[in-house]
Amino acid sequence: MxxxxxxxxxxxxxxxxxxxxxxxxxxxxxxxxxxxxxxxxxxxxxxxxxxxxxxxxxxxxxxxxxxxxxxxxxxxxxxxxxxLPIQTALKASVYLAMKESTLSKVQLASKLNVDEKEVRRILDPHHRTKLPTIERALQALGQQISLTITSTQV
CATH class of the missing domain: 3.30.160.250 (Double Stranded RNA Binding Domain)
Incomplete structure (x- = not known):
């Protein structure tokens, strides 16, 4: 993209x-x-x-x-x-924001003051990551979460 x-x-x-x-x-x-x-x-x-x-x-x-x-x-x-389920959408947002910023996992980990393994878990679509952790990662990447609720009636 x-x-x-x-x-x-x-x-x-x-x-x-x-x-x-x-x-x-x-x-x-x-x-x-x-x-x-x-x-x-x-x-x-x-x-x-x-x-x-x-x-x-x-x-x-x-x-x-x-x-x-x-x-x-x-x-x-x-x-x-x-x-897309919300957890995966948020992780995809982190992934896309990282690609856009050209930050490496190590650099993002440094900004978050965490080990690089934590950034790998944040990006792992199959690992459940707590919302505040994803929010911090997105903020470190210059992004903000905004929520919209939409009717799903077929």
């Missing part, structure tokens, strides 16, 4: 298309911006729940592999909005 300085991505909801599975029944879910995020569900509700899990794993893999995380495209009329 390429952003102008100071414009770290802050929205982690992606459009997901549900297509009827003619062979097995149910719905196949694809996420246009994250091509590797493909899953399915027996009904719309379960398909969207699976889509969120699949999106989380796809973003986690991108962080682990140090790959880009694409900016979500505007939602198309035939798509449902799928949200």
């Amino acid at each position: 390429t952003l102008s300085k100071g414009m770290t991505m802050s929205r982690f909801s992606y459009g997901a298309k549900l297509t009827p599975d003619e062979v097995d029944g149910g719905w196949v879910v694809t996420v246009r911006d994250i091509p590797e995020a493909i899953t399915q569900g027996d009904d719309v509700e379960s398909a969207l729940r699976e889509a969120s899990d699949c999106l989380e794993e796809a973003i986690a893999a991108r962080i682990d592999d140090q790959r880009d995380i694409p900016i979500p495209s505007p939602l198309m009329s035939d798509e449902y909005k799928v949200y």
Whole structure:
């Protein structure tokens, strides 16, 4: 992802298309911006729940592999909005802010006055990190958390 300085991505909801599975029944879910995020569900509700899990794993893999995380495209009329779970969204925010700042893990650890292993845990999508720790890391990177609550009614 390429952003102008100071414009770290802050929205982690992606459009997901549900297509009827003619062979097995149910719905196949694809996420246009994250091509590797493909899953399915027996009904719309379960398909969207699976889509969120699949999106989380796809973003986690991108962080682990140090790959880009694409900016979500505007939602198309035939798509449902799928949200990245908050813990992963926050970790992705730290990851993106680090890439933007070009700080190394060692340099961020120094700014936070912690061991470099702690920064690795903060960036590890599968490690549960306490919110104040993520908040401190983002602040050290010049970022601030802002919360928006959105209705998820289908």
